[in-house]
Amino acid sequence: MAVLETKNLGIAFGGLRALEDVQISIGEREIVGLIGPNGAGKTTMFNLLTDVYVPTEGSIELEGKSIVGKKTYQITQNGISRTFQNIRLFKDVSVIDNVKIAMNFQMKYSVLSGIFRTPAYRREEKEVEARALDLLKVFHLDSKADDMAKNLPYGQQRKLEIARALATNPKVLLLDEPAAGMNPTETRELMETIQLIRDRFEISILLIEHDMSFVMGICEHIFVLDYGKIIAEGSAEEIRNNPKVIAAYLGGE
Structure with a gap:
């Protein structure tokens, strides 16, 4: 059974469909990447998984049970925790x-x-x-x-x-651009740390990241979003050589 799975997931803001028919599956102790150009819908996806937004269609299941409609704190208690693209610490604590x-x-x-x-x-x-x-x-x-x-x-x-995210005892950890702003040495250390926490805490990890060397070096499976739809999925090698992915990032037919 997948730890976290979405089926036909979508959300529309007025007449704009931000995500459509998104289907992803994350297995136990798996490190999965979610990549795509700016504006593809990656952070919207995280916001759906943590009830910041409510989907207009489709389902989200954690260990086979729906979490759609639950409050954010309930989702955290059930086993999903996240970090943010912009660091949100209690800075004076x-x-x-x-x-x-x-x-x-x-x-x-x-x-x-x-x-x-x-x-x-x-x-x-x-x-x-x-x-x-x-x-x-x-x-x-x-x-x-x-x-x-x-x-x-x-x-x-x-x-x-x-x-702090790990302190909630998550089953699935969502990392939103964890390597953003880091130098190459810090990025390498972070890659090792993420693999360490996956093994030590026996959790699944879904991450968004623009650093392709980071994603290719750490993720066992990768999903690619473009204009709110999954256009490719597979191993790092399969994604690296996928014509649709190359076109989405570099332009072209």
Whole structure:
């Protein structure tokens, strides 16, 4: 069974069809790329998967169950988490608290336990702190746990956003241009990190990225969007040599 699957998915804004008949399938522990020219509908696709937009047709299923109509927080609780093209950290909050905030819905202690700092409260807070530090270690950010997020270099802010997304225990992680703004060294490190988290956390990953060397080097399957429709899918080698993909990016018949 696919972990995440869309069937005949589409959305129209007034008379404009932004996506039409989009069918993608992501298997367990698979790294999948979603590519296409600017304006092809990639971010719209992510917004549909996380209920920022509601589809006007088709279905979205997570582990065989429909998630259409669920609230964004419910989709997160069910197992889909995302990052954004423009980094959205709590910049005036510490690095570790950015991660802990994402674990809020997993907390079990009551309001009264929090007010009176009961043993149950202290025990759970200690567990959350330890787990947040473990996540930061994956990205080599544990030494900066108490720093303000805004003081991190750009590449580390990107990694912190991914760490925060992982803190929700996702089954599927959506990465929106994770390598944007990174230098070649940071990009290579990120490729290794994404493969590491896929294996360590046993999750599936769907990513949007314009850096084709990044996509070709890390994705096991690739879908190509153009004018809101899937025009090709396959392995990196198949996509690289597909005439429709070449035409979409370079122009031509």
